[in-house]
Amino acid sequence: MTTINPGVDLKARRLPSWAPVAVAVGAAAVAYLLFYSLEAFGGGLILTGVGAVLLFLVGLLALATVVEGSRAARNRIATSLIYAALTLALLPLVSVAATVVTKGLARLDGEFFTHSMNGITAFDEGGGAYHAIIGTLQQVGIATLITVPLGIAGAIYIVEYGRGRLATAIRFFVDVMTGIPSIVAGLFMLAFWVLIVTPVFNDGRAGYSGIAAALALSVLMLPTVTRSCEEMIRLVPAALREGAYALGVPKWKTIMRIVLPTALPGIVTGVMLAVARAAGETAPVLLVAGNSASINMNPFEGNQSSLAIYIYDQAALASKYGPPRAWAAALTLVGLVLTLTIAAKLLARRNKFAR
Known part of the structure; x- marks a missing residue:
């Protein structure tokens, strides 16, 4: 009969829920200092955003690998890429909708209809x-x-x-x-x-x-x-x-x-x-x-x-x-x-x- 050692932790180690948020904030801050504030590599908002995403993926991969293992880390990176793709796809839609609403309301009145x-x-x-x-x-x-x-x-x-x-x-x-x-x-x-x-x-x-x-x-x-x-x-x-x-x-x-x-x-x-x-x-x-x-x-x-x-x-x-x-x-x-x-x-x- 197999016995269970009470001193062995049967629960896999997981990153706390605030860890990805902290990594994202840190990546955004570092990208701002490198690409926007110091204008390295030309600067600009787009380059700053791309740099923040890359730094976030690298930081999350390293932290998750140390705490959860390589398999769970790859899963987190894949999930993050899916959310990033969703956000990237929604940005043009949200931008177009916001532009149409903000500029269209200025002339939308009873006379128009x-x-x-x-x-x-x-x-x-x-x-x-x-x-x-x-x-x-x-x-x-x-x-x-x-x-x-x-x-x-x-x-x-x-x-x-x-x-x-x-x-x-x-x-x-x-x-x-x-x-x-x-x-x-x-x-x-x-x-x-x-x-x-x-x-x-x-x-x-x-x-x-x-x-x-x-x-x-x-x-x-x-x-x-x-x-x-x-x-x-x-x-x-x-x-x-x-x-x-x-x-x-x-x-x-x-x-x-x-x-x-x-x-x-x-x-x-x-x-x-x-x-x-x-x-x-x-x-x-x-x-x-x-x-x-x-x-x-x-x-x-x-x-x-x-x-x-x-x-x-x-x-x-x-x-x-x-x-x-x-x-x-x-x-x-x-x-x-x-x-x-x-x-x-x-x-x-x-x-x-x-x-």
């Missing part, structure tokens, strides 16, 4: 983005109504019914369309809808319209929706399908009542990614919808603006009033996409399969 730029010159202080908000909502809304049913239907065919060369060809073309530049979609819709289809219903005259922009955006959204829905449907466990088939449920009803509700959260995420991309597109909308400073509630006739075009126009103005309006429109666009995403997520969570 209730007035257009009709009659407002580059050197006038007033004006708003009401016409651009209406255009973005109509164009993206119509594109979503067109794209979501087609994308989900295409994904269902590829996963549940498609076999052989046809399914492979559809998947290949979806992948190819995913990388198509937005300007190509705009040129295609300009040549097809504006110059060929519109003259048939407009006494032989070509004309810009919001529906043309919506169709161009749907070309960009369709591959994203199809691809994301395909991956989400593939993740549905086969046991759910087999259980429904064993109970005598038809395949189409299994897809509608079992597969799609189970994959709904992922499908919503893919749709919102496509919506966010479409809402921020400028080139295809400018090509087929033109631009307008006045309010146009009819997407089937006349030039129509969007928030992306509004931002482009206002940012390019040689006036002190243009950039604040551009930042306010950028904040409005971000807030609009964020609101739609949160609403879609909340609706998806109501699904009983997602709980």
Whole structure:
């Protein structure tokens, strides 16, 4: 029988919780003295930050090796690198969000949401983005109504019914369309809808319209929706399908009542990614919808603006009033996409399969 010596410590030695913080503070202080205060190697904040990270990793590795052993030390270094990569990835996002919020709030007022730029010159202080908000909502809304049913239907065919060369060809073309530049979609819709289809219903005259922009955006959204829905449907466990088939449920009803509700959260995420991309597109909308400073509630006739075009126009103005309006429109666009995403997520969570 094995006996345990009471004098032997069975618990592995661990660094105290404050040790990594102390090493980080010391590394920051040493890096500040070496690279910033004394301006060694050129100085600068970036070099100081890089030096602090390197000194922290070296110090933590040495301290953890002495106290915990080499294996635990390597684990700590790997964990620290993961957190460093996360921080590095979040820095641009946080910087962009902070810049948009701080600069966009300066011009975000009631007039901005209730007035257009009709009659407002580059050197006038007033004006708003009401016409651009209406255009973005109509164009993206119509594109979503067109794209979501087609994308989900295409994904269902590829996963549940498609076999052989046809399914492979559809998947290949979806992948190819995913990388198509937005300007190509705009040129295609300009040549097809504006110059060929519109003259048939407009006494032989070509004309810009919001529906043309919506169709161009749907070309960009369709591959994203199809691809994301395909991956989400593939993740549905086969046991759910087999259980429904064993109970005598038809395949189409299994897809509608079992597969799609189970994959709904992922499908919503893919749709919102496509919506966010479409809402921020400028080139295809400018090509087929033109631009307008006045309010146009009819997407089937006349030039129509969007928030992306509004931002482009206002940012390019040689006036002190243009950039604040551009930042306010950028904040409005971000807030609009964020609101739609949160609403879609909340609706998806109501699904009983997602709980």
